[in-house]
Amino acid sequence: MLTQFEERINAGEVIEPKDRMPERYRKQLIRMMSQHAHSEIVGMLPEGNWITRAPSLRRKMTLLAKVQDEAGHGLYIYSSTETLGVSRAELVDQLLYGGAKYSSIFNYPTLTWADMGVIGWFVDGAAIVNQTMLAKCSYGPYARAMIRICKEENFHKKQGYEIIATLSAGTPEQKAMAQDAVNRWWWPALMMFGPPDTESPNSAELMKWKIKLKSNDELRQRFVDLTVPQAQAVNLTLPDPDLKFNEETQHWEFGKINWDEFWQVIKGNGPMNAERLKARRDAHEKGAWVRQAAAEYARKHNPELINS
Ligand code: BYC
DSSP: OOOHHHHHHHTTOOBOTTSOOOHHHHHHHHHHHHHHHHHHHHTHHHHHTTGGGOSSHHHHHHHHHHHHHHHHHHHHHHHHHHTTSOOHHHHHHHHHHSOOOOOGGGGSOOOSTHHHHHIIIIIIHHHHHHHHHHTTSSBHHHHHHHHHHHHHHHHHHHHHHHHHHHHHTSOHHHHHHHHHHHHHHHHHHHHTTOSOGGGOTTHHHHHHTTSOSSOHHHHHHHHHHHHHHHHHHTTOOOSOTTOEEETTTTEEEOOOOOHHHHHHIIIIISTTHHHHHHHHHHHHHHTHHHHHHHHHHHHHHOHHHHHO
């Protein structure tokens, strides 16, 4: 017998914050949405690292705007997570001191300017594939946040691809720099979609409740199918000798992903995990006076907000 909640989900209804929902639905959303918000915030660091070294004023302004957009995405998603009855301070605490997860991709270093191009192209590209589906998920506040975020991610992807197209058509050194960045980021980008479906403990429950509408492997395949022709168009090679088009399925087949590396990175043993967390903790601790001043101001001018 289906519960009333399951009937609503199966009928494609959107669940809103004050609706009745099973505790597991609420918990799963808090887990996934908070990890997503953390990813946006930690995701500012690898690119933030290049703002002062952008090769022109135009590139610097665009990168600065992109990194600011990521901060905005984090804030929308923290706000939508708060509709589930958890505070942002609690979530931030889980990231900084409680071992909460954030996307594996941000635990790799950004070594050259070409990495800015590849992050926009691959990382924002992967995010669009994943989030276009989440924009149709069953929880209203998350779905609505995704609509705006996807619009901005599209712009990010285009700026990244344009950087790579420019480098690839440049001097031999510039082309080599673009190829090197593609070689380093391709496999970690495929890992962003999560473990294979057979090893994904959360997928069945998330799909039953239409939080996830496509599986990790389905979305990874879609990303590969979209990205191979884009690499060909800018004369770069994806670092996978097993990549080949299957005429029957009309999909690009790809080689074996190093899942040991993925599990190590999400356990905290990636090349940049410690540095990323330290940067976030330092920023949070240095910003304590700003939070305190804002709270004092609100107490003085809007006491009803503080007490409600
Ligand atoms: N990295 O059962 P599974 C961006 C964890 S930021 C780390 O398949 P699920 C951007 C998973 O959490 C975009 N951990 O999980 C920002 C689970 O652990 P727990 C970030 C991962 O939830 C700045 C365990 O592995 N996007 O675009 O069914 C600049 C088993 O996995 C990862 C989102 O967050 C990973 N890659 O599916 C530029 C999208 N993969 O919690 C760009 C929202 C898996 O059980 N999230 N794990 O301990 C999702 O769509 C899903 O949560 C995932 C994983 C597909 C990521």
